[in-house]
Amino acid sequence: MTQPASRTHDSVHLPDKPALEGLKDKWDANWGESGVYAFDPDTQRDAVYSIDTPPPTASGSLHVGHVFSYTQTDIIARYQRMTGKNVFYPLGWDDNGLPTERRVQNYYGVRCEPSLPHEPGFTPPAKPAKNPRDFVPVSRQNFIELCEQLSADDEKVFEDLFRSVGLSVDWKYTYRTIDDTSRAVSQRAFLADLAGGHAYSTDAPTMWDVTFGTAVAQAELEDREKEGAYxxxxxxxxxxxxxxxxxxxxxxxxxxxxxxxxxxxxxxxxxxxxxxxxxxxxxxxxxxxxxxxxxxxxxxxxxxxxxxxxxxxxxxxxxxxxxxx
Missing domain, CATH: 3.90.740.10 (Valyl/Leucyl/Isoleucyl-tRNA synthetase, editing domain)
Structure with missing residues (x-):
């Protein structure tokens, strides 16, 4: 009787049970080296499938909803690659706006005071105040430096998380809404709107945050039900x-x-x-x-x-x- 081939090999060791340890780093490095998700800019336009990914806010924390929403996009990206498309699938971070300012204020216990001079090498308080009224006033330039520092730290955490779930993103095209390129594109778009008569100035009401001393957009508001009386x-x-x-x-x-x-x-x-x-x-x-x-x-x-x-x-x-x- 012929004996079945051995299922073992001297150089292979099968673990007693499946484990996830090390898989992320192994495959992340493998995908980066092989360029399997890389976008080739030297290609015909009709061969490109471009995905406009709305960048998540660099607010310091992500939740499962972020992962689910980009999972849907990733399924489409993978399918289009299998059909032969050259997929442009970047991912960026929205770090230009009020959420970033609020995050920096609360994290460091500081508030921007444009009348103050720049202080080179400024170090934020070791124990930030809890009450916004007790936040340390800093110059505009110092505040911008803290925004850039904390945003970069938060975005590294974000990228690690998205890499860990295996998104098929070409990380060479990562962008920030505060970077020079994004700001230049935004400014050119606004100037085009202005030239086309689509931008205008008018008297209108605005919502004002009395604590942080800034106007806020409707999108920044969170409705809460409260007991009331007629x-x-x-x-x-x-x-x-x-x-x-x-x-x-x-x-x-x-x-x-x-x-x-x-x-x-x-x-x-x-x-x-x-x-x-x-x-x-x-x-x-x-x-x-x-x-x-x-x-x-x-x-x-x-x-x-x-x-x-x-x-x-x-x-x-x-x-x-x-x-x-």
């Missing part, structure tokens, strides 16, 4: 001398934001709301402050919310912005 507020019609005529029934508004009464500039109700049609174009007086405000119709007012009439305050929410305009 308050009934009376606006009496204006008398001939402009004061409130308390002998006449008032218009009652219901609001969860009574602190905005000092900013009220009008009351609005839906044009089809029969309850308030007689008041459109008339004037009422705000409580406590005695300010005359007009009652106006507008289709964004909701007849089924509260008493169906609302304050226009500059600015309580985005609807207020529309009414203000």
């Amino acid at each position: 308050h009934r507020v009376a606006f009496h019609p204006a008398a001939a001398d402009g004061t409130a005529d308390t002998s006449v029934d008032p218009i009652i508004i219901v609001t969860s934001r009574p602190e905005l009464i000092p900013a009220v500039v009008a009351l609005v109700a839906h044009p089809d709301d029969e309850r308030y049609r007689p008041y459109f174009g008339t004037t009422v007086v705000s409580p406590l402050f005695g300010v005359s405000v007009e009652v106006r119709p507008h289709e964004l007012a909701k007849a089924d919310k509260g008493t169906g009439i609302a304050m226009v305050c500059t600015f309580g929410d985005l609807t207020d912005v529309t009414w203000w305009r």
Whole structure:
């Protein structure tokens, strides 16, 4: 009887159980040396499959959602390579913006004070303050240096993590949104928009972070549900001398934001709301402050919310912005 071939070899040792130790470094080095994921810039345009990867924010931490989102992209990249495409698949880091500034402020316990002179060799506090009001003021240049230092450290951690999950990225094309190339591209794009009449200047409200002293974008906000209460507020019609005529029934508004009464500039109700049609174009007086405000119709007012009439305050929410305009 013929004996089966031996499954062992003197130079091969099979482990008792599978192990992951060392696999990342082994294959990462192998893929880098072989260039299996490398993009060849010397190729025809129709042979290129380009993937625009939105760079994750260099905020100091990644979560499983980051990995899942890039896993989907990586599957597409691998498939296109197998079809013969030359895949351009870079990965970068978004380190240019408010999240980076906040990260640096909280990590080092410093805040930017442009009026201060640059301090060469500045060393941040060994024990950063927890309260932003106690942060150490530093010059703009010192703050930029700390941003660049911490961002580079964070991005190295990010790259190690993405390498560890085996993303098929060509790491030679890693970019940063704060680097010279990205800033030059962004500035050229803005100048092109300006020349084309797509960029403009206008008076508009902005959101202001009172702690860090900077404007913030809508995308930077995080909504949170909070317990509140509705308050009934009376606006009496204006008398001939402009004061409130308390002998006449008032218009009652219901609001969860009574602190905005000092900013009220009008009351609005839906044009089809029969309850308030007689008041459109008339004037009422705000409580406590005695300010005359007009009652106006507008289709964004909701007849089924509260008493169906609302304050226009500059600015309580985005609807207020529309009414203000």
